[in-house]
Structure formats: structure tokens, C-alpha cells
Amino acid sequence: MESFPHPRDGALVTHLLIVRDQDASRAFYTRVFDAEVVREKNPVMLRLHGSWLILNSGGGPTPDKPDVVAVPPEGHGEFSSILNVRVADIDSAYRTFTERGARFLTPPVQRPQERRCFMVDPDGHLIEIGEFEPSYLAAHGLESDSR
Numbered sequence: 320m321e322s323f324p325h326p327r328d329g330a331l332v333t334h335l336l337i338v339r340d341q342d343a344s345r346a347f348y349t350r351v352f353d354a355e356v357v358r359e360k361n362p363v364m365l366r367l368h369g370s371w372l373i374l375n376s377g378g379g380p381t382p383d384k385p386d387v388v389a390v391p392p393e394g395h396g397e398f399s400s401i402l403n404v405r406v407a408d409i410d411s412a413y414r415t416f417t418e419r420g421a422r423f424l425t426p427p428v429q430r431p432q433e434r435r436c437f438m439v440d441p442d443g444h445l446i447e448i449g450e451f452e453p454s455y456l457a458a459h460g461l462e463s464d465s466r
Contacts, residue, residue, distance in 0.1 A: 333371035
């Protein structure tokens with residue numbers, strides 16, 4: 320399967336989110352981010368703009384993690400990880416994602432090095448949408464990377 324997240328050489332990074340409802344989460348990421356569905360369920364596998372997102376239900380310990388339980392976030396006021404999405408134009412991304420049903424905590428906020436805002440997925444996972452300030456990139460000798 321050509322589009323399956325399996326490297327021929329080296330390594331490939333994927334991000335796993337534990338979700339309450341795989342169907343609702345798959346619908347959110349395909350609708351808001353145009354993610355490509357590679358696997359429908361158990362787990363959901365999505366190609367997301369050059370990276371991979373795995374959506375799976377919670378579960379108990381397994382032989383390779385005998386004392387660990389996988390659960391979705393308990394409350395919307397806490398987080399332990401954030402999916403960080405860098406965009407070329409945050410105003411356009413904010414408008415597009417809002418039109419597609421994303422719920423943002425605030426509009427984009429100006430910070431010294433970037434403009435950013437946060438949305439939440441159906442389980443309350445935070446997703447940061449950010450655009451680096453061109454002056455910040457130039458001052459640090461950095462270039463944009465769209466890979």
C-alpha cells in the first residue's frame with residue numbers, strides 16, 4: 320500500500336491522538352484540514368499535509384506497555400500535547416478552518432515571533448495554528464520550509 324505510513328529507509332514520525340469517537344474525529348480532520356483517509360477505522364490513519372495522524376480509541380495495558388492506559392483528554396482546560404500546524408497565511412487559514420466548522424479559542428494573537436491561535440478537536444485536543452513573522456525568520460537566518 321503506497322500511501323501507508325511505512326518508511327523505506329530511516330524513520331517516519333506520526334502523531335497519535337486517543338479519541339472518544341473515531342468517526343467524529345475522522346470527519347473533523349478531513350473536513351477542516353482536508354486530511355486524506357488512508358485507513359477508515361481501528362485505527363483511523365490520515366495523511367495530513369506531509370505528516371501522519373493516527374486516531375485511535377482508548378484502551379487498557381498491552382504486553383509492550385503493561386502499566387499504561389490510553390485515554391482521551393478529560394477536560395477542556397488541560398492539555399498534555401498539541402498538534403502544531405504552521406501555515407503561510409494565518410488569516411486565510413483562520414477564515415477557512417472557521418468556515419469548515421473549527422472552533423477557535425480566540426482569533427489569531429500577535430506575539431513577538433509569530434501570530435497564532437488555537438482550535439480544539441471533538442475530544443478537546445488543542446491544535447495550534449501559527450505563522451512565523453517574516454522579520455523573526457530573517458533575524459534568525461531561517462527560511463520557510465513547506466515540506
